[in-house]
Amino acid sequence: MQDRIIEGSVDLFDKKGFSKTSIQDIVDSIGVSKGTFYYYFNSKQELLRDIHLNYIQNLLDNQMIYMNDSTLSNREKLQKMGYLIISGIRKSGKSARVFNREVRHLEEEHIKQVHAIRREFRMNVQRIIEAGIKNGEFRSDLRSDIVTFGILGMVNRTYSWYDPDGEVKEEELVDIFIEMLVNGLKG
Secondary structure, eight states, rough: OOOHHHHHHHHHHHHHOOOTTEEEEEEEETOOOOOHHHHHSSOOHHHHHHHHHHHHHHHHHHHHHHOTTTSOOOHHHHHHHHHHHHHHHHHHHHHHHHHHHHGGGGGHHHHHHHHHHHHHHHHHHHHHHHHHHHHTSSSSSHHHHHHHHHHHHHHHGGGGGTTTTTTHHHHHHHHHHHHHHHHTTTT
């Protein structure tokens, strides 16, 4: 039931936004009582926190698979992580939009929880950049922290414009991004 509440809420938050969605809207959309809602969540705010934590924790768990794969080069790890985020648009596009758009509605204590996991994800990407710099895969004249923010900014914003059923497939998009990042636009 908790998963049904989360799924129904993600649909409504995606359509109407967090602030315009009431608990009554949520329970009506899935056909349960407010008592059922309050059995699983103390508030709509707690629900939003759980949506955020579930989304980013899932990304982090999958990221760790690539981080720990010693058979992959750092470029391949970056590519896998980019694909992880972009393929998530097909699998959980609404959750990605809610995650990126509605974070502003989280209370301070919940933001800290979400940001801790986001920071861990970001730092893992930065470690890959730094390892690639150290072994000569990537340029050494750029700051790894700024490169990391650039990569994540570019990849995370695809939820707002990318159509996974469109002309460009996920793998091609990730290949373009990685090629652009690693080799730049020089001719």
